[in-house]
Amino acid sequence: MTRATIKDVSRVAGVSIKTVSRVLNKERYVSDEMRQKVEEAVARLNYHPSLAARTLAGKRSFQIGLIHDNPSPYYIFNMQAGVGQRCREANFRMIIQPCDVNSPGLIDDIGALIDQAQLDGIIMTPPVTDVGTALAELFRRKIPVVRVQPGTDLTATSAVYIDNVQAADDMTAYLISLGHRRIGLVTGHANYFASGQRLTGYRQALQRAGIGFDASLVFPGQFDFQSGSAAAEALLALDDPPTAIFASSDEMAAGVLAAAHRMGVSVPDQLSVAGFDDTDLAQVVWPSLTTVRQPIRDLGYAAADLLLEFGERIERRQLPHELIVRGSTAAPKN
Amino acid sequence: MTRATIKDVSRVAGVSIKTVSRVLNKERYVSDEMRQKVEEAVARLNYHPSLAARTLAGKRSFQIGLIHDNPSPYYIFNMQAGVGQRCREANFRMIIQPCDVNSPGLIDDIGALIDQAQLDGIIMTPPVTDVGTALAELFRRKIPVVRVQPGTDLTATSAVYIDNVQAADDMTAYLISLGHRRIGLVTGHANYFASGQRLTGYRQALQRAGIGFDASLVFPGQFDFQSGSAAAEALLALDDPPTAIFASSDEMAAGVLAAAHRMGVSVPDQLSVAGFDDTDLAQVVWPSLTTVRQPIRDLGYAAADLLLEFGERIERRQLPHELIVRGSTAAPKN
DNA sequence: TTCGAGTATGACAACGTTATCTCATCGACC
């Protein structure tokens, strides 16, 4: 038993090959009678069109690429889930391309991917979003691109994002509302523009509350557990240590928690800890993390949606974030 | 500027199309002189063959599918990383197909995937590995299959796996060696054969040490945080509670930790906790988890390797696990 | 009645590769 082809379908339905193709592609000018005959035949033969043949003959490949260089399993998993769901709805396929922003072969890899697979579009996640040479290569090939949370050339491509400044502002304001005055900030990796945006939001909230900015309370991190731990140790060793630490990722927040545990500082009694992302992690550490929920899955879905709905046309979509309060924050005890 | 085709290459190299094809596919009977001319032309034109055309004309598609129904981001991320790496080495593409083992459309989805994309092979992860109807569909299509950690029909397809029985035995024996006599076990989801295997290993180690099996110390979990928490609460409420709890996943172990924190039971002083998998999680909770490292990424790499190297031929590969001792276990204090 | 615009269908080429078949050359062997 070999695969059914469009020819088989046309024979069974008693129509021409082209008519079958028309029905499959939902083209205009097909009578209901024809459509029904074809659909019956398709169902009876359990026919599935060959993607390779469609790609070769047509101008579309029904495939989009997801390019990422992001070490966070949680982020990637959810991004894929969102993109994947939208793809399934449109009967598209998703090709995953991990890459390395520091690799000299980056441009060639992306070019080869597009050439070989004839992708209909590309979704990029940070930090690849902001690699100028990669972007240039994509423009050169005139392929539709949607970027998730881009930091540069904001209007150059379609994009989906959350308002990082506002999100960091919200969290900082929340900590201030609890009564905290000295709030430590662990920033993210410098490659990510979100890191800077979150710093901006933090300063913005402080200023509004009339609290002076103290640079010694800001510690550079890398989004990972280790740097969160290191940051906490440094911040808690200050002469006048913070009563709360806001880490720019849940993973760093977990590092802060671990350091606090090690140093015998109880959370949230002696120290409030806040994260960012609301990954699975946030509910798995103890105490569970107060954090900002970033709708990663929805961002992926929206990115794929922009690609499929609008193609080359540049569109932007901002998604809402949400402050999630859990057990790691409380009013300072003095 | 349009894409270069094999025709362009043949013109530039001054040879026939077929000769270019021969070089590209590393076929025999090509002189060094020809090969060199072709390679130069390929490089000069930055030519990448069209996957669609190759798939249509040839018998191979240079694509393999990864089918999974697994809610763990960490597991999926690492599995993909391993499979993806092997694919890149062979210049293959990986198509991800999340699915739902309980969906009635499962078989059709898999069939459609294979028909449409003409996949060269399939990799499955638990628990889809053991869905008989899905397996039957794959056999019907005579497509090479590699299963990761299959539980049933062990010799029906190629497979990669670790020795779950031995791994659980190792961990249990380690806890016994610390001096524990009452060791709780939180099992995994019943859908996963690994759950039963780990129970077997646990009993095996107890028996060897001459410790009677106590069914009240075994609590059924679902591999997730919640069930770990619930299990710990139940186990610690026993009249004669365990001094150590071995959870069949890190996530459940994290749940155990959280429950212990809540109940004021200090780890590892009053309770030792052990996990399984060595996910990122293990080092991010406090105290960090003693666990069994499962080389997920390597399993993915090996699975892809079997597919690409052996195709339909059935091969099996067992990978080593490793006991990782961290801060969550210690000798019981009496 | 005739014409044109819109609707509905089919014949056939094209897409860019690989597979198959053919042909030519070169040594080695009887």
Add this chain to the structure above:
DNA sequence: GGTCGATGAGATAACGTTGTCATACTCGAA
């Protein structure tokens, strides 16, 4: 010196779709 197998190269037909063009029918307006 002819025959045969191994080697090297090309011409041409697939592969299963979509795009383009041609054709025929229908309906309302000139």
